[in-house]
Amino acid sequence: MFNKVRVRFAPSPTGGLHLGGVRTVLFNYLFAKKYGGDFIVRIEDTDQARFVAGAEKYIFNCLDWCGLVPDESVLHGGPYAPYRQSERKESYRQYAEQLVKDDNAYYAFDTPAELEAMREKLKAEGSNSLQYDHRIRMSMNNSLRLSPAETSALIESGTPYVIRIKVTPGEMLPFTDMIRGDMEFDTNNVDDKVLLKADGMPTYHLAVVVDDYLMKISHAFRGEEWLPSAPVHVLLWKYLFGLDEMPQWAHLPLILKPDGNGKLSKRDGDRLGFPVYAMDWADPITHDITKGFKELGFLPEAFLNLLAVLGWNDGTEQEIFSLDELVDKFSIERVHKGGAKFDFEKAKWFNHEWIKKLDVENYEQRVKEIFESNGITNIDDVYLHQVMGLIKERCTLLPDFYTQGLLFFQSPASYDEASVRPKWNDGKKEYFSDIIGQFENLATWEATVIEDTFKLLATQKNIKAGELQMILRVMLVGNKTGPAVFVIAETIGKTATIKRIENALAIFS
RNA sequence: GGCGCGUUGGUCAAGGGGUUAAGACGCCUCCCUUUCACGGAGGAAUCACGGGUUCGAAUCCCGUACGUGCUACCA
Numbered sequence: 001m002f003n004k005v006r007v008r009f010a011p012s013p014t015g016g017l018h019l020g021g022v023r024t025v026l027f028n029y030l031f032a033k034k035y036g037g038d039f040i041v042r043i044e045d046t047d048q049a050r051f052v053a054g055a056e057k058y059i060f061n062c063l064d065w066c067g068l069v070p071d072e073s074v075l076h077g078g079p080y081a082p083y084r085q086s087e088r089k090e091s092y093r094q095y096a097e098q099l100v101k102d103d104n105a106y107y108a109f110d111t112p113a114e115l116e117a118m119r120e121k122l123k124a125e126g127s128n129s130l131q132y133d134h135r136i137r138m139s140m141n142n143s144l145r146l147s148p149a150e151t152s153a154l155i156e157s158g159t160p161y162v163i164r165i166k167v168t169p170g171e172m173l174p175f176t177d178m179i180r181g182d183m184e185f186d187t188n189n190v191d192d193k194v195l196l197k198a199d200g201m202p203t204y205h206l207a208v209v210v211d212d213y214l215m216k217i218s219h220a221f222r223g224e225e226w227l228p229s230a231p232v233h234v235l236l237w238k239y240l241f242g243l244d245e246m247p248q249w250a251h252l253p254l255i256l257k258p259d260g261n262g263k264l265s266k267r268d269g270d271r272l273g274f275p276v277y278a279m280d281w282a283d284p285i286t287h288d289i290t291k292g293f294k295e296l297g298f299l300p301e302a303f304l305n306l307l308a309v310l311g312w313n314d315g316t317e318q319e320i321f322s323l324d325e326l327v328d329k330f331s332i333e334r335v336h337k338g339g340a341k342f343d344f345e346k347a348k349w350f351n352h353e354w355i356k357k358l359d360v361e362n363y364e365q366r367v368k369e370i371f372e373s374n375g376i377t378n379i380d381d382v383y384l385h386q387v388m389g390l391i392k393e394r395c396t397l398l399p400d401f402y403t404q405g406l407l408f409f410q411s412p413a414s415y416d417e418a419s420v421r422p423k424w425n426d427g428k429k430e431y432f433s434d435i436i437g438q439f440e441n442l443a444t445w446e447a448t449v450i451e452d453t454f455k456l457l458a459t460q461k462n463i464k465a466g467e468l469q470m471i472l473r474v475m476l477v478g479n480k481t482g483p484a485v486f487v488i489a490e491t492i493g494k495t496a497t498i499k500r501i502e503n504a505l506a507i508f509s
Numbered sequence: 510g511g512c513g514c515g516u517u518g519g520u521c522a523a524g525g526g527g528u529u530a531a532g533a534c535g536c537c538u539c540c541c542u543u544u545c546a547c548g549g550a551g552g553a554a555u556c557a558c559g560g561g562u563u564c565g566a567a568u569c570c571c572g573u574a575c576g577u578g579c580u581a582c583c584a
Contacts, residue, residue, distance in 0.1 A: 130510090338514085
């Protein structure tokens with residue numbers, strides 16, 4: 001066991017960063033910070049066919065937005081560089097060859113067509129296992145069956161080959177998972193996985209084990225989908241470095257689709273109208289953009305919060321947690337075993353709560369950008385700040401500040417006449433003509449003063465103040481929504497208030 | 510098909526032999542406000558099924574069902 005807690009997040013840059021990925025990073029981060037350990041980000045780019053240019057940079061952008069800063073990574077440096085697997089290629093081969101030497105692995109020359117034929121044959125025979133394993137390896141084209149001379153002849157002639165692990169059947173492999181407790185795997189069901197590919201790149205199986213050892217990883221968190229291949233990793237540790245050095249594992253539950261069945265995927269987001277990626281992901285080839293939580297108007301605090309409580313809770317009724325609180329309260333034992341369906345409605349609720357909780361200073365720059373992208377420029381920062389304070393409790397997503405706040409920047413484009421017409425008459429018309437004059441004469445323009453003036457005239461004219469108030473609201477806002485009407489009047493100012501009443505009067509009369 | 514993992518309201522979930530089975534989201538009603546929202550008070554809705562073990566099971570055991578994952582020279 002290593003002395004210091006060292007955890008790692010190891011994404012493969014093949015596209016956007018989805019919810020499950022961010023949650024894995026988050027749990028890694030919380031665990032590392034809780035125990036004063038190191039949080040390492042290593043890039044798993046051994047699959048050149050699926051590697052996507054720009055994806056690595058994108059991943060770091062997402063981490064940056066979330067505030068999950070690595071202690072060691074490609075970007076941040078560290079004592080165990082390089083942190084990109086493609087740059088560690090040679091060291092993997094060395095370990096693979098060592099395994100062969102120790103008779104724990106072997107060379108295999110089977111072509112893809114031969115492998116396919118093998119599976120077809122097994123299927124035809126009604127076998128319930130289509131794996132390349134102890135049952136069939138002696139009938140395949142590998143160094144186990146071939147003589148040493150035949151093997152070296154093939155290698156020297158440049159025949160492509162892979163290195164496969166040699167799994168000894170009939171063994172029970174014990175294994176402890178931090179979330180699931182003690183488990184056991186029967187090696188009879190474990191196949192001879194490829195460790196080193198024909199192109200010289202390692203597969204994930206070899207690379208994680210070697211890197212975890214070399215980078216002194218003490219705890220490893222990954223998705224539940226890795227559970228079936230855990231015995232391969234345990235075996236590799238046993239063969240290469242000894243089980244005592246193996247990190248402790250935690251297999252995280254999956255995040256599932258809200259409807260139907262299955263793991264949440266990018267397609268579900270498109271189909272159901274919510275994001276599954278942390279930030280906008282632009283496909284470099286098709287240029288399709290997949291929406292991200294950030295761009296949709298989520299706060300990073302809310303995003304992290306909702307992810308943390310998907311599959312974990314601290315046992316109390318608390319649901320809103322800051323990152324610091326999470327570091328303090330996180331415990332791996334309280335992570336669930338079962339997958340959780342993602343609920344976008346609840347996700348929005350978290351954002352709403354965080355918008356209310358945080359001072360607007362934390363996000364006013366982003367809101368300003370939203371206004372500007374909608375053509376509202378020359379915004380006064382102090383005024384925007386004031387407006388945001390007035391409407392924050394009715395905003396769920398950041399763009400709501402635009403829809404809710406536009407009335408403070410522009411006169412209504414249209415009016416809810418259906419609400420006004422039934423109440424409209426000459427008395428009301430006269431009232432509003434008169435109120436303009438009274439407003440003009442007010443020395444102080446404050447909500448309470450405006451309200452008093454407004455109600456006094458109503459009493460004098462013997463008109464119900466409530467009805468007038470509704471009409472005033474439609475005059476100023478265009479519809480029956482928004483904060484307290486006299487506060488709106490105060491905020492937009494005397495001139496604008498009078499102007500808007502005059503505009504509306506012209507239309508209603 | 511084989512193997513693994515899981516299963517408390519629609520969703521997230523607490524609870525790990527004796528509880529009126531918490532709480533949250535969403536939904537509904539009411540109050541506040543002559544608006545919407547916030548806030549407050551209520552409501553409907555749950556232990557997958559079948560067997561055990563036990564005085565007693567949502568909790569322990571077995572089976573079944575269902576869900577989900579893996580079964581690539583992908584991670």
